[in-house]
Amino acid sequence: MTFLPRSIVPKAPPIKTQGIKTKLVPLIARSIAWDGKGRWIEPFLGSAVVALNIAPQRALLADTNEHMIALYRGIQEGSITGPAVRKFLEREGAELLDKGESHYYAIRDRFNEQGAPLDFLFLSRSCFNGMMRFNKKGGFNVPFCRKPERFRPALVTKIVNQVEWARRAMDGKDWEFVAQDWRITIAGARSGDLIYCDPPYVGRHTDYYNGFTDEESDDLAQALIGTDGSFALSNWLENKYRRNDYVDRWFPDYAWRTMSHFYHVGPQEALRNEMTEVVILSPCAAAPPGEPVQADEAPLPLFETSELSDV
């Protein structure tokens, strides 16, 4: 049995979303044993940060958020390239600087009518706190970050580099991006596949794409326990107020690997909460535990949707 790269210095993807696992990639990578002969399956792809950093040879990458899938398909097919992104962001960024927030909202309206991936990228990188949130009708509804100068040359270059990095990560690989429900994705898993699951945390960030109920979480646990593939499941384990009894209830006999990190709960530096995240591993997917992963002191921004009005 081989293991995934034991140490990865994670890179950030072009798209932002709350619950992004960039800081957990090292824990995920060092926890999983997998020979790479089947497919890396992610039913909850999100920003794709885990797949892009692990860079398996064969992958099935799925999410119900068709905008994420369309962006990565565009990068894969070559319709979204670094130079195209640069040209687009330079042009729209100059207009944002000139017109201010009305241009952000014009792009948001255009995106909600037409759904173009480059508009999606623009919104993801200039909305409030890099949030990803959609209203009941599926319209992107995050307000502007209020920085008309947002697309400075350094940020445009950074995003272009992230797009190019994503393209290189999937270049020559057998990756399939699909917009579909997790049940379909997991039902198609076969022996030899590794399913990495990062579902929405119940009760948090609820929106058009991220509503996840207790029943759905229970269905997911049952589907994973019954799958022919190996699996790794990310979830939160505890903070100083609460413990996630879902993990104790469904997976008491499975291997767990944990990591704590801090996140901000307000504007002040002192307002920080510690959260322990867990990766639960099916028997064949559990790499031997290594050195404990260091608690990451770097604060993460908090994305509480309740702080935002539903614009």
Ligand SMILES: C[S@@+](CC[C@H](N)C(=O)[O-])C[C@H]1O[C@@H](n2cnc3c(N)ncnc32)[C@H](O)[C@@H]1O
């Ligand atoms: C916690 S996020 C994944 C974050 C990702 N690992 C990352 O680091 O960016 C959960 C994802 O599940 C997706 N999702 C929600 N409900 C789903 C469903 N029923 N089937 C498939 N994907 C779903 C959401 O669109 C969201 O992208």
